[in-house]
Amino acid sequence: MALIVQKYGGTSVGTIERIHAVAERVIATRDKGNQLVVVVSAMSGETNRLISLANQIDTRLSLREMDVLVSTGEQTTIALLSMALHAKGADAKSYTGAQIKMLTDSVHSKARIKDIQCGNMQADLAAGNIIVVAGFQGVDEQGNITTLGRGGSDTTAVAMAAALKADECQIYTDVDGVYTTDPRVEPKARKLDRITFEEMLEMASLGSKVLQIRSVEFAGKYNVPLRVLSSFEDGEGVGTLITTEDEEMEQAVISGIAFNRDEAQLTISGVPDKPGVASDILGPVTEANIEIDMIVQNVGEDGTTDFTFTVHRNDYDKALALLEKTGKKLGAKKVKGNDAIVKISLVGVGMRSHAGIASSMFAALAREAINILMISTSEIKISVVVDEKYLELGVRTLHSEFDLDQEAV
Amino acid sequence: MALIVQKYGGTSVGTIERIHAVAERVIATRDKGNQLVVVVSAMSGETNRLISLANQIDTRLSLREMDVLVSTGEQTTIALLSMALHAKGADAKSYTGAQIKMLTDSVHSKARIKDIQCGNMQADLAAGNIIVVAGFQGVDEQGNITTLGRGGSDTTAVAMAAALKADECQIYTDVDGVYTTDPRVEPKARKLDRITFEEMLEMASLGSKVLQIRSVEFAGKYNVPLRVLSSFEDGEGVGTLITTEDEEMEQAVISGIAFNRDEAQLTISGVPDKPGVASDILGPVTEANIEIDMIVQNVGEDGTTDFTFTVHRNDYDKALALLEKTGKKLGAKKVKGNDAIVKISLVGVGMRSHAGIASSMFAALAREAINILMISTSEIKISVVVDEKYLELGVRTLHSEFDLDQEAV
Numbered sequence: 107m108a109l110i111v112q113k114y115g116g117t118s119v120g121t122i123e124r125i126h127a128v129a130e131r132v133i134a135t136r137d138k139g140n141q142l143v144v145v146v147s148a149m150s151g152e153t154n155r156l157i158s159l160a161n162q163i164d165t166r167l168s169l170r171e172m173d174v175l176v177s178t179g180e181q182t183t184i185a186l187l188s189m190a191l192h193a194k195g196a197d198a199k200s201y202t203g204a205q206i207k208m209l210t211d212s213v214h215s216k217a218r219i220k221d222i223q224c225g226n227m228q229a230d231l232a233a234g235n236i237i238v239v240a241g242f243q244g245v246d247e248q249g250n251i252t253t254l255g256r257g258g259s260d261t262t263a264v265a266m267a268a269a270l271k272a273d274e275c276q277i278y279t280d281v282d283g284v285y286t287t288d289p290r291v292e293p294k295a296r297k298l299d300r301i302t303f304e305e306m307l308e309m310a311s312l313g314s315k316v317l318q319i320r321s322v323e324f325a326g327k328y329n330v331p332l333r334v335l336s337s338f339e340d341g342e343g344v345g346t347l348i349t350t351e352d353e354e355m356e357q358a359v360i361s362g363i364a365f366n367r368d369e370a371q372l373t374i375s376g377v378p379d380k381p382g383v384a385s386d387i388l389g390p391v392t393e394a395n396i397e398i399d400m401i402v403q404n405v406g407e408d409g410t411t412d413f414t415f416t417v418h419r420n421d422y423d424k425a426l427a428l429l430e431k432t433g434k435k436l437g438a439k440k441v442k443g444n445d446a447i448v449k450i451s452l453v454g455v456g457m458r459s460h461a462g463i464a465s466s467m468f469a470a471l472a473r474e475a476i477n478i479l480m481i482s483t484s485e486i487k488i489s490v491v492v493d494e495k496y497l498e499l500g501v502r503t504l505h506s507e508f509d510l511d512q513e514a515v
Numbered sequence: 516m517a518l519i520v521q522k523y524g525g526t527s528v529g530t531i532e533r534i535h536a537v538a539e540r541v542i543a544t545r546d547k548g549n550q551l552v553v554v555v556s557a558m559s560g561e562t563n564r565l566i567s568l569a570n571q572i573d574t575r576l577s578l579r580e581m582d583v584l585v586s587t588g589e590q591t592t593i594a595l596l597s598m599a600l601h602a603k604g605a606d607a608k609s610y611t612g613a614q615i616k617m618l619t620d621s622v623h624s625k626a627r628i629k630d631i632q633c634g635n636m637q638a639d640l641a642a643g644n645i646i647v648v649a650g651f652q653g654v655d656e657q658g659n660i661t662t663l664g665r666g667g668s669d670t671t672a673v674a675m676a677a678a679l680k681a682d683e684c685q686i687y688t689d690v691d692g693v694y695t696t697d698p699r700v701e702p703k704a705r706k707l708d709r710i711t712f713e714e715m716l717e718m719a720s721l722g723s724k725v726l727q728i729r730s731v732e733f734a735g736k737y738n739v740p741l742r743v744l745s746s747f748e749d750g751e752g753v754g755t756l757i758t759t760e761d762e763e764m765e766q767a768v769i770s771g772i773a774f775n776r777d778e779a780q781l782t783i784s785g786v787p788d789k790p791g792v793a794s795d796i797l798g799p800v801t802e803a804n805i806e807i808d809m810i811v812q813n814v815g816e817d818g819t820t821d822f823t824f825t826v827h828r829n830d831y832d833k834a835l836a837l838l839e840k841t842g843k844k845l846g847a848k849k850v851k852g853n854d855a856i857v858k859i860s861l862v863g864v865g866m867r868s869h870a871g872i873a874s875s876m877f878a879a880l881a882r883e884a885i886n887i888l889m890i891s892t893s894e895i896k897i898s899v900v901v902d903e904k905y906l907e908l909g910v911r912t913l914h915s916e917f918d919l920d921q922e923a924v
Contacts, residue, residue: 122571159595162531164602168594171601174609175594178587185577185584186568192580193573200583204613205658226657248635249614 108273109141109231113241113263116150118278118337119183122190125149128337129190131278132236136196143227143237143270145263146187148179169214173243173253177203180240180259188238198236201225203243204251208262210244216255217244219324222269239266257318264321268328275330276345277317278337283346284309284316286510287363291501294511298361300347303332305361308453308487322348351455359456359463360508363501366449369399370422371480371491372415372429376439379411386436387413390428396421400449400482400489410439414480416491419445447479448497451489452504464488470507476500517682518550518640522650522672525559527687527746528592531599537746538599540687541645545605552636552646552679554672555596557588578623582652582662586612589649589668597647607645610634612652613660617671619653625664626653628733631678648675666727673730677737684739685754686726687746692755693718693725695919696772701911703920707770709756712741714770717862717896731757760864768865768872769917772910775858778808779831780889780900781824781838785848788820795845796822799837805830809858809891809898819848823889825900828854856888857906860898861913873897879916885909 112135114128128144136142156176157165165172184200191198206225210217227237241259244252254261260277267275282297284306289295301309303326310319316334325332325348335345377383388398399416406412417425422445433441457463467488471478476499480491492500505511521544523537537553545551565585566574574581593609600607615634619626636646650668653661663670669686676684691706693715698704710718712735719728725743734741734757744754786792797807808825815821826834831854842850866872876897880887885908889900901909914920 122568125572156591159531159591160598163534163595163598165598167601168598171594171597171609174597174611175591178590181587181590182565182568182584185580186572188580188583189569189572189574189577192576200580202583202660205660251611251614 107139107141109143109270110135111143111145111263111267111270111272111275112278113145113259113276114147114278114337115259115280116147116153117280119146119187120150122186125183125186125190128278129187129194129196131337132191133194133196136236141231143231143239143266143272144187145239145241145259145266146180146183147241147259148176149183152179152182170250173214173251177240177243177251177253180242184238184240191236191238196236197234198238199230200238200240201227202240203262204245204249206239206244208244208265210246210252210254212246212248212250212252214250215253217246217252219244219254219261219265222265224269227270257321260318260321261324264324264328264330264332267330268324272330274333275325276333276335277321278335279316280336280338281316281334282336282339282343283334284348285362287501287505288365291365291498292363292505294502294505296511296513298346299344300349301361302351302455303348304351304486305453305455306348308451308484309362309364317348326350359460360452360454360510361456362453363504363510364451364453365497365501366451367494367497368419369416369447369449369491370419370425370443370445371447372417372422372425372441372443373412374429374433374436374438374441375412376406376410377413377433377436379405379409383411383436384413387429387432388415390432391417391425394424394428396425400480400491402480402482416447416449416480444479446494447491448494449489449491450497450500450504451487452508453487455486457486457488466507467504470503471500474499474503476503516548516550518552518679519544520552520554520672520676520679520681520684521687522554522668522685523556523687523746524668524689525556525562526689528555528596529559531595534592534595534599537687538596538603538605540746541600542603542605545645550640552640552648552675552681553596554648554650554668554675555589555592556650556668557585558592561588561591579659582623582660586649586652586660586662589651593647593649600645600647605645606643607647608639609647609649610636611649612671613654613658615648615653615675617653617674619655619661619663621655621657621659621661623659624662626655626661628653628663628670628674631674633675633678636679666730669727669730670733673733673737673739673741676739677733681739683742684734685742685744686730687744688725689745689747690725690743691745691748691752692743693757694771696910696914697774700774700907701772701914703911703914705920705922707755708753709758710770711760711864712757713760713895714862714864715757717860717893718771718773726757735759768869769861769863769919770865771862772913772919773860773862774906774910776903776906777828778825778856778858778900779828779834779852779854780856781826781831781834781850781852782821783838783842783845783847783850784821785815785819786822786842786845788814788818792820792845793822796838796841797824799841800824800826800834803833803837805834809889809900811889811891825856825858825889853888855903856900857903858898858900859906859909859913860896861917862896864895866895866897875916876913879912880909883908883912885912
């Protein structure tokens with residue numbers, strides 16, 4: 107008998123009708139002889155309804171109370187799904203975050219899980235119950251209600267799977283798996299049967315929105331096999347399995363191409379080079395709570411340095427103003443920015459053992475006359491910044507260059 | 516420094532605007548130097564919204580899950596009221612039933628309170644916080660969420676006041692106190708400044724809807740001074756204080772006149788009298804889960820007995836059919852019923868020490884030619900059943916006979 111954790115997001119439980127459909131899918135999984143823990147989000151629209159109530163008052167001083175408020179959303183869903191399971195003849199029992207108990211730190215609205223006690227869950231499972239768990243919520247040491255922040259229900263599901271040593275954690279969502287790239291940009295994009303945690307992390311951090319980074323990190327850390335599936339597909343999909351690297355398995359060199367349209371690039375050039383210049387440049391930016399993504403530094407021959415970095419496009423104006431100030435202070439020759447750029451990244455664990463991926467990538471882009479503005483590499487990823495008008499062409503060129511529309515041999 | 520528990524019902528917190536008004540009233544009470552615990556219900560309409568979601572599924576098998584569902588209503592209110600208090604500069608902290616912890620038995624939807632641990636409440640009060648508590652809800656020994664049933668938030672407030680040894684428990688509602696009788700029937704009805712727990716219990720059990728019986732019982736048992744006030748009145752009302760009998764206080768003989776339109780009368784006459792006849796007659800009725808209110812039995816001279824009782828009007832047809840069956844079985848001469856009756860009751864602890872109240876009552880009704888169909892008395896109450904057309908006349912006659920429109924001397 108396998109133990110499966112399934113997670114259904116807000117859209118999947120958005121109406122009573124859909125809750126019934128989820129109940130049927132859950133019962134079908136149970137009927138194959140599995141024990142089942144089901145993690146659910148708030149019904150779509152419910153969290154926004156609650157937040158808009160709070161916004162009529164003033165939420166700034168009340169992070170603790172916001173968590174008390176929004177956690178009612180998942181509590182409503184667990185009750186309704188349990189009722190739907192009962193109505194179909196299944197034994198089911200709901201658990202709130204406090205009942206689990208899902209112990210977190212006390213950082214309201216973005217708490218981190220510290221421990222899971224699983225309450226009476228083992229006994230309830232053994233007694234034949236389907237367990238229905240409120241995602242997104244926990245309690246701190248003092249018993250205050252906390253929430254895990256964006257994507258928290260995915261994290262709840264993975265954490266439950268880790269704590270219960272589940273055989274698989276299935277994340278039901280509105281896409282049927284992880285693709286080699288966004289099919290809206292490259293129609294030849296292919297659904298991956300499997301991908302490693304590391305690759306998925308890179309894909310997610312580069313803007314692929316299928317799963318939240320935290321839940322993938324968590325799954326990787328505790329080695330919980332994670333499967334992404336569609337809750338709207340009829341019958342039984344296989345989705346994409348996210349798992350550890352399997353040595354026996356023929357591994358594609360490149361798993362996918364991620365991209366990010368939300369970046370802007372800033373350059374300060376001709377800065378007299380001396381120790382500490384990097385922190386002089388980036389210090390004011392990070393102090394303004396602007397997150398920095400890529401950083402590239404070149405030292406010129408005249409003893410000056412050129413420094414380029416990227417930030418979220420929303421922070422571009424603010425960052426540019428700060429950098430101009432810094433430029434004057436440091437005696438830089440020039441400060442410039444560009445918010446019409448995108449980042450395109452090749453991701454694949456196979457890069458570790460295959461040389462020449464970077465030069466193939468650059469050559470392919472050059473053949474299409476796509477100028478590379480910035481390059482950054484990690485062990486399993488190569489990212490380039492290009493003019494935003496080249497996004498689609500760049501993605502399709504690389505997708506084809508690395509044969510991503512073909513099954514790996 | 517006094518410790519006050521205030522309770523606000525669903526209408527009082529029915530909109531964000533009203534929640535702000537409650538917050539202002541709470542802060543005004545605190546500013547007089549009081550410590551404050553505020554118990555709130557779900558926003559009016561919210562519980563019905565949740566129940567109608569559940570009714571789209573099937574609630575019959577899911578009493579536990581219904582409690583998980585409806586308890587989100589009060590949880591939403593405690594968060595919003597705490598936010599409103601924060602927005603006005605007050606320190607406030609919310610508590611769910613589980614956080615209190617309000618320990619109950621496991622009878623879902625009508626649980627009874629067993630113990631209150633008050634969580635960190637004493638420390639939070641000492642630190643200057645206003646405590647905002649979700650009414651109506653608790654947890655059982657296993658940590659399952661329970662609800663206390665109808666009027667549960669009043670019970671929560673009284674229980675909190677008892678546990679914290681509060682100086683007063685103030686129930687804010689949509690009326691400004693307890694009246695000598697229903698002002699819609701007798702416009703001269705006067706608001707009482709105080710009334711005893713026993714009298715209030717009789718008034719409540721006779722249909723006066725200001726407070727739920729359980730909360731009055733609870734307050735009486737733990738001697739919690741209970742005050743009924745209007746949350747819609749401007750400024751500071753004094754409402755009605757419900758308390759123990761105060762010997763030093765000049766006590767009116769009669770405190771009020773209650774009435775009940777929901778009764779129906781059934782009579783079985785000429786039943787051969789023998790031991791056990793009462794249970795032969797009432798047994799089938801109570802077995803059908805019909806609640807019996809008044810019971811009167813007379814033994815006639817011919818060795819037969821006449822037996823009259825009242826039931827809720829909704830149960831009249833069912834009770835009459837059962838009684839006709841019983842009549843045949845026992846060889847009764849006649850079975851008859853009347854569902855066009857009302858019960859009018861004089862209530863007052865002063866009856867204990869004042870003779871002649873009953874005869875004054877009967878004489879006053881006789882002067883108006885109101886025929887009494889049934890009489891029943893207790894230590895602090897005299898009830899008569901009369902034809903329903905005499906309700907208004909009967910209430911007004913008695914109100915005037917016992918000078919209830921005048922302050923007690």
